[in-house]
Amino acid sequence: MREQGARPQRVSQLDRVKQEYTAAAREILRRSMAGVAKTKLTPDMLSIAGLALCVAGAVLVGFEERNEYLFYWLGGAFFIAGSIADILDGALARAASKGTVFGAFLDSTFDRLGEAAMLTAIGLAFMRDGNEIALVAAFAAVIGSFLVSYTRAKAEALGLKGDVGFGSRLERVVIVSVGLGLAPWGWLQWPIYVLAAMAWVTVVQRMLYVRSQLRELAEQAS
Structure with a gap:
């Protein structure tokens, strides 16, 4: 999402490092999609394919009780492939100048749906195991992940910045993927605990960051 009217603010060194590697990764992806940009493939097609x-990965994870190795790992592979498609749609839009306002809206919405579907399937697995604490953590991860995106979108709608913290989409995808890889050995709940905690910490970080920006603006106006 583009940032409109955002003012430069003080950020932590960790957030600055994150912003730098994110910008570098986006530039690499944009260049890698230069050839694809000449085809009829559109960003919306990639968004739909990603979702x-x-x-499909979430549905496969839902059958984990039949064969944990097969369905956790296959579901994880589908989830990773879909998440990569979600990343590439933005790169294609930038490389081919095919981006639209509705396309950006669709991409953001589909990102949330795909992630929520997988966390729901993971929660179902916890419920079958009778692991109530992990089930609650999965719910907390879903809510926190939604709020991470919402706080940034709301901040930018107010003309502020809200991209601090390490609970963004890329980090969440990595953690969920690692959890699915470890799931057959009964370790899935630990990455979900980390995911839930990281998402909520990021939400609080962004709330405090927005408040600090508003205070600075108030001081400048006084």
Whole structure:
């Protein structure tokens, strides 16, 4: 999402490092999609494909009780492929100048749906195991992940910045993927605990960051 009217603010060294590697990764992806940009493939097609793959991965994880190795790992592979498609749609939009306001809206919405579908399937697995604490953590991860995106979008709608913290989409995808890889050995709950905690810490960081920006603006106006 583009930032409109955002003013430069003080950020932590860790956030600055994150912003730098994110910008570098986006530039690399944009260049890598230069050839694809000449085809008829559109960012919306990639967004739809990404959502379909993530949902398919969630459905596969839902069958984990039949064969944990097969369905956790296959579901994880689909989720990773879908998440990569979600990343590439933005890169294609920048490389081909095919981006639209509705396309950006669709991409953001589909990102949330794909992630929620996978966390729901993971919560189902915890419920079957009778692991109530992990089930609550999965719910907390879903809510926290939604709020991470919402706080940034709301901040930018107010003309502020809200991109601090390490609970963004990329980090969440990595943690969920690691959890699915470890799931057959009964370690899935630990990455979900980390994911839930990281998401909520990021939400609080962004709330405090927005408040600090508003205070600075008030001081400048006085």
